[in-house]
Amino acid sequence: MAPVILVLGGVGFIGRNFIAYIIDNNLVDHVRVADKALPATAYLSDKHKKVFDDKRVEFKQANLTNTAAVEKIFTRDDGKEFDYVFNLAAETKYGQSDEVYDERTFQLSVAVAKEAAKRKVKVFVEVSTAQVYESDKKPSAEEGKLKPWTAIAKSKLKAEEELKKISGLNLVILRPAIVYGWGDVYGITPRLIMGAVYRQLNEKMELLWTKDLKMNTVHVDDVARALWHVAATKEEKGGRTRPVTAAEIYNLADKTDTDQGKVNQHIQAIFGIDTGFQGTMISQFAKLNLESVTEDVNDKHLQPWSELCKAAGVTNTPLTPYLDKELLKDNALSVDGSKIEKELGFTYTVPQLTEQELRKVVEEFVASNMWPKGTTK
Known part of the structure; x- marks a missing residue:
């Protein structure tokens, strides 16, 4: 049976392309999308509007900085739990205050990850950023030196560290380079x-x-494919009935x-x-x-x-x-995106x-x- 999934921040740039990918490829029977922005006011293309109108897509407006809202979003009508949870919810606009990033990125990520662990979700995927690495001409691999150079990256790295400590969380972290493609507002x-x-x-x-x-790049279509790829692969390695494995981290960058x-x-x-x-x-x-x-x-x-x-x-x-x-x-921003290919057999379709x-x-x-x-x- 196809997994039932929850996508947090699913109306945003990566989110809308991810929803389109899973619907177009019939990967799910049901997806719940939670976002504070309504699809009607989010500048969706005609293609993405159709995707959000698909009967398999259930949209719920939610402010995920609110604990009660998080609990409600995770509660399914049939009493079962979601198989995969993808966290794409974060403040992506540059130039905001530290308090804004703390609330809308760090605290939000920790709250939704704790809820996922409590409910024994099979896989939790957190989307971070490759801006967490030290600025260097040499490509940073996953074990490269960490020295975030934007306020967004600082709050993301802080969230990553906190998520790794959550007991029972089957965690995958993705660190994309500059993401571009249809719907990109802040990248290229x-x-x-x-x-x-x-x-x-x-x-x-x-x-x-x-x-x-x-200023290394990755196409949003490949980010969408990678999200699904890491979740499906992680579940094979250790699902709900098996012991939780250590957090896995993968960069995403084209050639x-x-x-x-x-x-x-x-x-x-x-x-x-x-x-x-x-x-x-x-x-x-x-x-x-x-x-x-x-x-x-x-x-x-x-x-x-x-x-x-x-x-x-x-x-x-x-x-x-x-x-x-x-x-x-x-x-x-120099990133080595090859580990996901070598270890998980992923391929970039827009290299x-x-x-x-x-x-x-x-x-x-x-x-x-x-x-x-x-x-x-």
């Missing part, structure tokens, strides 16, 4: 929007640092070894603009004045984007070229970041009227 998409802005301004797009700054230079090449091709880099000296100066530099950068991009949207009749969009100062620093894949992101946003038409070459 702000740079794509900047490409559209510089085409409009008829100017060269010059970024801080150099072309070699690593591109993506850096700023490679992303810029694709942006050049998609928008027909020139791109370049400020170099280390100017960038070091910017780093010392990051607050004002960030403000200037965002001021330059926000107005033209707003005008582009207005002229094209795009009145409602989650998309913005806004970049938080955490992302303007010279932190390299390369290509111009075509990035064009698809833009085209799907255009089709959903969230991106102005006619901005690409």
Whole structure:
């Protein structure tokens, strides 16, 4: 019999693509999706709207920072327990206060994991981030040095450590690189929007640092597949009737070894603009004045984007070229995503970041009227 699963934070970027994957591939008879955001207001594409309308998908609105709400979400009508629980619920917006990340990421993860352990859920999958590793040119493997460099990553790592201590929790942790694909708002998409802005301004797009700054990537379709793959494999190793095995950790990163230079090449091709880099000296100066530099950068991009949207009749969009100062620093994201292949037989179906894949992101946003038409070459 197909497993019955619970997906927390299932309306978000990774969540909606994961729900689409399990429904399209008939992997479940029933999935309960819990999220504080309603599907109707979450900028779903037509494809994802259909997925959430599928009779196998049950949506419940819930604030998972509330203990009573967590208990309620885990309680099935038939009195049985969920087989797999996937935690994708977290604060993903940059630039929030430490208190916000503590409540919406750390405390939330611990609360839902404890509930899963109490109910002896077969497998609990926690989605973390590869930003927990020390910024280094050399790819970080799972046992690499941990030194989180964003506030999101700090709260995620704290949650990981706490989850490992929970008795009876059959835990898998995934640490993806920058996730891109349809629905991405905070990953590669702000740079794509900047490409559209510089085409409009008829100017060269010059970024801080150099072309070699690593920003490794993974396609959301592969993240969705990996979520299911690790849960199914973990259950084979030790389900509810067998002893709980130690937490397993897997990175997710494609084969591109993506850096700023490679992303810029694709942006050049998609928008027909020139791109370049400020170099280390100017960038070091910017780093010392990051607050004002960030403000200037965002001021330059926000107005033209707003005008582009207005002229094209795009009145409602989650998309913005806004970049938080955490992302303007010279932190390299270099990740070795091969362990999941070697140990679990997983394969990446989108092994390369290509111009075509990035064009698809833009085209799907255009089709959903969230991106102005006619901005690409």
